[in-house]
Amino acid sequence: MSKIVLDTSAVLAWLFQENGADKVFPILEAGSGVISSVNYAELVGKLVDQGMPAEIIRETLFDLELEVVDYDEAQAFETGVLRTVSKAFGLSLGDRACISLGIIRKLPVLTADRVWLNVSVPTEVRSIRG
Secondary structure, three states: OOEEEEEEHHHHHHHOOOHHHHOOOOOOOOOOOEEEHHHHHHHHHHHHHHHHHHHHHHHHHHOOOOOOEEOOHHHHHHHHHHHHHHHHHHOOOOOOOOHHHHHHHHEEEEEEOOHHHHOOOOOEEEEHHH
């Protein structure tokens, strides 16, 4: 299976067995998931908010075998540029960081946020909640 960029929302859907988790599982099982370090931090924060202890979070995320990509200058620039096309849809910095990684790596992006499908970006965006 080829690589795919995962948004925080997609990983959380799988972890909490929410609607669309079945679309995330094959990616995780194949070790094909790529995530921006920005979204990784967001993911850790969301799990902390759920009351999960740091050591359990570390073990859980390690077991997912996600490729965590350092957020660099190119991604930061692309994230900023995306503000123009995404502002009307309310995409956050984390959302745009995820999409920018897909653009730079030329990989599709998987999210639970259906509004992303309305944003015109030069990469394929897929929703786990069709």
